[in-house]
Amino acid sequence: MQPTSTWRHWLPSLPVLQWGRAYNRDTLLGDGVAALIVTIMLIPQSLAYAMLAGLPPEVGLYASVAPLLLYAVFGTSRVLAVGPVAVVSLMTAAAIGQHAVAGTPAYWAVAITLAFLSGLMLLAMGLLRLGFLANFLSHPVISGFISASGILIAASQLKTLMGVKAEGHTFVELSVSLWSQLGQVHGLTLAIGAVTVGFLFWVRSGLKPLLQRLGMKPRPADVVAKTGPVAAIAVTTWLTWALDWQGQGVKIVGAVPQGLPPFTLPLWDLGLWQQLLVPALLISVVGFVESVSVGQTLAAKRRQRIEPDQELVALGASNLGAAFTGGFPVTGGFARSVVNFDAGAQTPAAGVFTAAGITLASLFLTPALYYLPQATLAATIVVAVLSLVDVSIFRKTWAYSKADFAAVLATLLVTLLQGVELGLVVGVAVSLALYLHRTSRPHIAEVGRVPGTEHFRNVLRHAVVVSPQVLGLRVDESLYFANSRALEDRINDAVASRPALKHVVLQCSAINDIDASALESLETINHRLREAGVQLHLSEVKGPVMDRLRRTHLLQDLGGRVFLTHFQAIDQLAPEVAHA
Template identity: 65%
Template sequence: MRPDLKRYLPILTWGRAYNKSALSNDLMAAFIVTIMLIPQSLAYALLAGLPPEAGLYASIVPIMLYAVFGTSRSLAVGPVAVVSLMTAAALSNIVEQGTMGYAVAALSLAGLSGIILLAMGLFRLGFVANFLSHPVIAGFITASGIIIAASQLKHILGIDAHGHNLLDLVISLVKHLPEINWITTVIGVLATGFLFWVRKGLKPLLKRLGLGPTLIGIAVKAGPVAVVVLTTLAVWLFGLADQGVKIVGAVPQSLPPLTLPSFSPALLNQLLLPAILISLIGFVESISVAQTLAAKKRQRIDPDQELIGLGAANIGASLTGGFPVTGGFSRSVVNFDAGAETPAAGAFTAIGLAIAALALTPLIFFLPKATLAATIIVAVLSLVDFSILKRSWDYSKADFAAVSATILLTLALGVEAGVSAGVALSILLHLYKSSRPHIAEVGQVPGTEHFRNILRHDVITDPNVVTLRVDESLYFANARYLEDKIHNRVAHDKAIRHVILQCSAINEIDLSALESLEMINERLREMNVKLHLSEVKGPVMDRLKQAHFLAEMTGRVFLSQYDAVKALGTG
């Protein structure tokens, strides 16, 4: 088997070792996840502004494609809250909800996102996720969770309300409060309360009753299904739909249809930026979950192949009546805890959802939308984490500023502006930190060949020699900072005759930084001070040898800092 084929088709690796034990565990995990995903898929389609069946369709073919191309053994792919909200925010600015054009635009958004992810994977651009700092992403997801929960209150209250940011939603909700449907509100509040109790209180109760862990796990995951069944029966038995309770209505009883996204240049141009943002956020969420779960079993995740897997899943969604998908946190954790051993568990889940799409859809005709809204609210509020504000404040004021700005901008301007701000702030935060690198003046630890910061340790120094350790690669953004630091240290100390740059932490020097080093060398020459380098890494030395800097440098290059001090210490 060709190694490159195995890289692009991980199923060829885990599929060859598949056995009865893995089959049994995967089937059990698939059963539990399918129970959870039926109401969740319907709910996320509602959040995205699409018919409920779109949620089922987006959870069938994409999962199967990911099983073939993905590297995570536990990741469950499908609609997720944040991506569904971003889908609704992107599409509602272009086409009207409820129209055929809206559904086609959703297909196109999924297809475009799939192409972007696939291209990133093929060109091995998985590293781009590193540009999104975790605190900023946590802030964005927290703010998005609040917006999502607020957006579902209209279904809980049985009123009409619109808005893509928190302020617009609150104003619209208050404006329509006189139209509240009390029966819908009772259903929504009871469903929400029950789902919260299922998450917190059902497990201890079942433990006291003596049930085993497997049955308890199934019962807890089946909580949303119980709410769906009970509220649907209530609406049907008491004719509540005639009293203003909004229901799901007729859902096609079929497998995912073959669909084709729009190739209109005008539409694709409008969808390009949202598709890029959805791809980035979806990938970051997915890879974070996949790596966390893989680490627990000492498995390896290939970020570039994950991009290919997610790209294939989104292209599959665009061709089968779905909308943008990614790896979900809650469903993946459930899949992992239920004992899934391979991606085949996802394929079995897809089969279960296909059976539900064929056989169970007539049963949800009277399902109240308030129940689906309750499912969404309970799911997304678990994503809200304001503790990130305290942690970032205690650890780094710059991180706190970035997190706070992301939360506020997302709440005030909406998810697209929020995620754009999050990406920009992550990059700016990195540039700010690296533009002011830690530069320590070091001295020799007595009796050793080690050198440490003079402000932190009792060290030996020579008045004629100054050693500065630069703890960052040198590039255009921080080169001038190094110039100023050296000038300020040397200009007012007439005893200094040698400046040593300890380069042990410098991995690269770009052309701007090289020019700054040339400027530093010239300024020190004018002060009758020599510039030396120590502990220069091989690749950095290779680059310096290609330039004329070493030939023009007033001092020498030393293999170690100890050698430099020993040679220059006499003044």
């Protein structure tokens, strides 16, 4: 074997090696333009989300460098932009608020520890290929949780927009505290915040069409529109300095340290780790679900795909990188990833260029942020998170599934009234409880033959032919411990009400699995039917299910037979029905 072959054999199969080999000048141009746009967007977002998490604004910049670099090496999405996001920042503040006072070095140290634990969990889940665990978070629950978090985040920023002091971690606490402070509203601060909010909303929807009407091409117009938050920061910062708004009571960001992200270590306190395990797990799962959802959506548009388990590894590495460079928990952001996609990013190298841009901003631009009003950053957060609120999910779930509507409503209300962690746990619990309730009462249809065909359909929905001596039942669920008793009851009722019954045929076309409890139920059904002079038959049993049944005594003790199709069963047991 040649040395190069040996090297390739031992070389890790990293995603960066797949897209790196085909990198060219055109790809570089697309990644460079996208990185410029995302950097402009990410700088104000990073500052704002760090303050939302209760951390100094520069921490947001620190959390946007190493994670981007590490995701470029390990991530499978070509356009996902990793960094601080609103929901994870809120969950971070809720998780560490009880361990330290916001804004203190101790608080920052706990945030670093939380990122470290989250990174370890994500990395372990990826190596163990546990990406499927995210499936327990249904879309309605995630939608309700993110919508409630958006409302909660917006409410938490009202105190900064109003220039008052308000406390509370729930929507009710915040509302009551803000109401009591209405008489203390700082007029100039409120004006800055309100005008900035209005401007940013207009920039999102109105600036690009206006520029195009003025003759600008779509691509440059889109780039200019994305600079709206930067323009708001620049203008309000200059006005604060020029008009001495600080002296009139407007709160500013103040001195932002200048320099590269520092090397930091988590706190090696096992007691603290135990208290942070559950919050770290919730942050990890929510971040992973949000990241994978965005990544899969954008990858599908280019006929690409991502690997969920590898994404766990990439996000784990990104959070570990954040922990060792003074950051806090991060994940793939929806807004910046969409912007990255629309701007023409072709590979994760766009993230590398974005990290370089953030580094330059940390080195040279932070002194210019001294006079930045905190109300401007609050306005940036409010505009960003209100786009997360999905009101339509309530109408859709109410019309389609009352159970999903109940899960959405429960998640939203508990998140608003009790906090983000309990809200997410309750949402998952309600979803699982509703699933167990629904599957414990499976749809069991009596089927008959559609005349002139070999198809069998529900006797309540179609004009079909049946025999009084044969009962055909189709169970539309897998059989497991929670619903096996329902099948027993249905068959017992049929035997008691049909004196002429001689055969029961279970059509198993919808049964994907039979657990041990359900197997015992089938054995009990077979025994009772035999004592009553009735034979139990099976039809259309799927291969994997049959493989497991062959390892049991059920098929040996079965009173009847196993038929390949339901039509064959009826042809043998009730020929007058099969040929009617």
